[in-house]
């Protein structure tokens with residue numbers, strides 16, 4: 001048994017309500033996926049950001065210091081004057097300061113890395129780089145790519161199909177759009193479009209449709225993940241559901257600031273809607289509908305600070321809980337949100353998804369391609385078949401996906 005498998009198999013005796021808690025994922029073991037993210041992906045992200053802008057010497061020095069700290073040093077706190085220092089203290093900064101980046105919960109160290117990177121590039125200012133998204137060039141390049149043109153052109157054919165076929169195609173577009181994750185592409189092999197061949201490892205979509213259509217008064221909350229080629233299909237799905245009276249209102253949760261390279265902010269939402277309106281054909285009609293829905297409040301935006309928290313959703317604050325509670329269903333997109341939804345732990349893969357999401361204040365659906373070790377809700381046969389065919393690679397390669405629903 002490899003050490004990773006031993007770790008996955010080990011179930012602690014600590015109990016969270018009636019579910020035995022599994023080990024929290026920590027990036028301390030060379031050769032594991034989380035270790036690779038801290039040791040290789042984060043330095044690559046720093047290099048990419050440095051090359052994308054003509055930063056001055058102060059920014060270069062800050063990026064050098066962050067690189068050195070991540071490689072050899074220990075977690076340093078946010079500067080004393082950081083606007084969100086108290087928030088990060090509440091999110092565990094004092095506990096983890098002074099410890100190796102590799103020895104603290106992986107969810108926490110990744111999240112804090114992005115916060116510190118924004119500091120290094122002067123994002124929170126004051127100064128000339130205030131508000132300049134360090135990931136904007138790569139996000140824009142993807143949105144403007146020929147691949148996006150192709151996807152938008154395909155909407156012209158879809159428009160002639162029966163409504164339920166359109167809805168299914170757009171749901172799958174939103175699901176597989178989650179592969180368009182620019183951070184993931186920095187280190188994933190074989191994560192190109194052509195590899196999107198494999199089946200879903202879990203598909204509860206039959207339980208999702210009744211929530212999206214049972215009542216024209218429905219509100220859909222969608223917790224977005226990546227900008228560009230993930231956000232565009234998310235928006236197309238929302239536009240379709242609104243246009244066909246499957247929902248009356250949608251609430252879209254975006255990130256309040258740049259995060260995990262390609263996570264969608266309000267600026268990215270504007271870029272995506274403008275990309276649609278400027279595209280012509282059916283895409284432009286979707287874009288105009290979305291513009292109108294934003295204007296009259298049928299599509300509302302949220303940028304809650306907790307969207308960039310290094311914590312599971314089980315710890316969400318009351319105002320966010322109330323927002324989700326008011327929805328007919330909340331659709332949670334992507335790998336990181338899945339980790340936060342079920343807890344970033346080495347769960348036995350057959351742990352019921354419904355048990356781990358029981359705390360969530362309403363029906364919840366996860367749409368995710370598999371890009372990290374966390375997995376729940378599989379039946380034993382599916383897990384055995386995946387492992388027999390691929391070892392553990394199916395967990396992290398981004399070639400498998402799931403739709404899981406807790407009503």
Ligand SMILES: O=P(O)(O)OC[C@@]1(O)O[C@H](CO)[C@@H](O)[C@@H]1O
Nearest residue numbers: 037181184334335336337371372
């Ligand atoms: O949330 P997303 O965009 O689907 O994926 C985020 C991701 O690339 O980042 C983490 C590693 O940095 C992994 O959880 C996952 O692979």
